[in-house]
Amino acid sequence: xxxxxxxxxxxxxxxxxxxxxxxxxxxxxxxxxxxxxxxxxxxxxxxxxxxxxxxxxxxxxxxxxxxxxxxxxxxxxxxxxxxxxxxxxxxxxxxxxxxxxxxxxxxxxxxxxxxxxxxxxxxxxxxxxxxxxxxxxxxxxxxxxxxxxxxxxxxxxxxxxxxxxxxxxxxxxxxxxxxxxxxxxxxxxxxxxxxxxxxxxxxxxxxxxxxxxxxxxxxxxxxxxxxxxxxxxxxxxxxxxxxxxxxxxxxxxxxxxxxxxxxxxxxxxxxxxxxxxxxxxxxxxxxxxxxxxxxxxxxxxxxxxxxxxxxx
Amino acid sequence: xxxxxxxxxxxxxxxxxxxxxxxxxxxxxxxxxxxxxxxxxxxxxxxxxxxxxxxxxxxxxxxxxxxxxxxxxxxxxxxxxxxxxxxxxxxxxxxxxxxxxxxxxxxxxxxxxxxxxxxxxxxxxxxxxxxxxxxxxxx
Numbered sequence: 001x002x003x004x005x006x007x008x009x010x011x012x013x014x015x016x017x018x019x020x021x022x023x024x025x026x027x028x029x030x031x032x033x034x035x036x037x038x039x040x041x042x043x044x045x046x047x048x049x050x051x052x053x054x055x056x057x058x059x060x061x062x063x064x065x066x067x068x069x070x071x072x073x074x075x076x077x078x079x080x081x082x083x084x085x086x087x088x089x090x091x092x093x094x095x096x097x098x099x100x101x102x103x104x105x106x107x108x109x110x111x112x113x114x115x116x117x118x119x120x121x122x123x124x125x126x127x128x129x130x131x132x133x134x135x136x137x138x139x140x141x142x143x144x145x146x147x148x149x150x151x152x153x154x155x156x157x158x159x160x161x162x163x164x165x166x167x168x169x170x171x172x173x174x175x176x177x178x179x180x181x182x183x184x185x186x187x188x189x190x191x192x193x194x195x196x197x198x199x200x201x202x203x204x205x206x207x208x209x210x211x212x213x214x215x216x217x218x219x220x221x222x223x224x225x226x227x228x229x230x231x232x233x234x235x236x237x238x239x240x241x242x243x244x245x246x247x248x249x250x251x252x253x254x255x256x257x258x259x260x261x262x263x264x265x266x267x268x269x270x271x272x273x274x275x276x277x278x279x280x281x282x283x284x285x286x287x288x289x290x291x292x293x294x295x296x297x298x299x300x301x302x303x304x305x306x307x308x309x310x311x312x
Numbered sequence: 313x314x315x316x317x318x319x320x321x322x323x324x325x326x327x328x329x330x331x332x333x334x335x336x337x338x339x340x341x342x343x344x345x346x347x348x349x350x351x352x353x354x355x356x357x358x359x360x361x362x363x364x365x366x367x368x369x370x371x372x373x374x375x376x377x378x379x380x381x382x383x384x385x386x387x388x389x390x391x392x393x394x395x396x397x398x399x400x401x402x403x404x405x406x407x408x409x410x411x412x413x414x415x416x417x418x419x420x421x422x423x424x425x426x427x428x429x430x431x432x433x434x435x436x437x438x439x440x441x442x443x444x445x446x447x448x449x450x451x
Contacts, residue, residue: 061393061396062396062398063386063396063397063398064386064398066398067396067397067398127400128400129398147402151402153402153406154378154379154406154410155406155409155410160405160406160409163409163412164405164409190402194401203425204401204421204424204425205420205421205422205424205425208421
């Protein structure tokens with residue numbers, strides 16, 4: 001018997017997670033928690049029971065209650081999210097195991113057992129003090145990054161960009177005269193670059209930020225439009241590798257969102273050659289408090305597509 | 313940290329030889345004098361490189377505090393992990409940039425990726441400065 005199957009007496013306190021089909025190829029599922037909405041200490045204790053001893057210890061090493069809570073919610077989100085996707089049977093979020101790939105990217109460690117086909121599920125998480133998000137895809141790797149819209153840098157933006165971004169990106173940012181718009185475009189660019197590197201999963205040293213460029217491109221005219229002027233829903237986001245400028249890194253699709261009115265979120269996923277390059281990627285977004293409430297927010301004001309061709 | 317000043321009132325020099333220290337002057341040594349002197353010599357070298365590192369560690373702590381807007385009460389020390397203090401990747405990159413400016417060094421992505429504690433940062437700074445200066449420490 002597959003011991004990972006859901007047992008009725010797993011925990012009387014937990015209602016079962018609402019089961020879900022895996023995302024289809026070229027579809028992204030995005031789940032997010034707003035920590036400020038999770039105040040019930042009994043619920044937090046229940047989340048804590050889902051964690052491995054190692055994860056609980058990591059949580060305890062965070063400095064201060066807010067960071068501890070954030071770390072706890074991040075692990076609870078990952079575990080409950082993955083456990084929702086039924087394949088052979090409902091998974092117990094507590095029994096999931098994780099490991100890091102060669103470069104440190106977290107992944108699920110599926111145990112090899114007879115009659116169990118691990119789902120081809122990929123995930124990536126990101127968090128800020130006000131939101132924790134988990135993106136899920138099938139077949140292809142995914143990277144996500146979220147950042148508060150109001151995030152300010154300590155360093156001067158152009159100095160920072162000159163140090164870390166590609167020359168083209170520096171040019172784009174420098175051309176923006178309004179400092180507030182410049183700051184916003186910087187944050188957007190940062191999240192996109194982060195999401196790309198996280199999607200690649202080879203660590204930051206393998207793909208230094210300077211070695212690739214993120215461009216917003218109007219697909220109808222194939223001309224570059226500076227971000228502040230015409231980022232319409234039709235604009236595509238392209239990643240170009242400076243290692244080989246003649247062959248843009250067309251393997252990767254990026255999308256930029258505004259989430260919950262408060263955050264920029266970038267999603268980067270590898271194109272699925274089998275599913276068809278031209279199939280527009282789909283996105284479904286849920287706001288969740290695991291075991292309490294899941295609200296599908298795609299197509300509402302909570303999720304605005306700022307760039308990249310993606311359907312909700 | 314060994315308090316070598318207890319044993320040697322004269323300033324340490326690079327050509328320190330244990331024969332310069334009269335055995336009689338070392339009254340607090342418990343174990344065999346030879347072993348203690350060896351330990352003393354090593355620990356004095358240790359102290360010199362430690363002192364430089366302590367100052368570096370303090371500066372790194374200061375930069376980290378500022379970046380993460382930590383209160384003066386929150387303790388930041390060598391073994392503090394950036395992530396445990398609440399630093400995300402943007403914070404870490406900003407911290408590295410702050411360290412580059414403060415110490416006049418340039419940090420490669422490979423090295424930056426391996427920094428997870430204050431001590432890691434201080435050690436890297438130490439190494440980069442040594443490489444820059446081409447100077448050897450005490451023999």
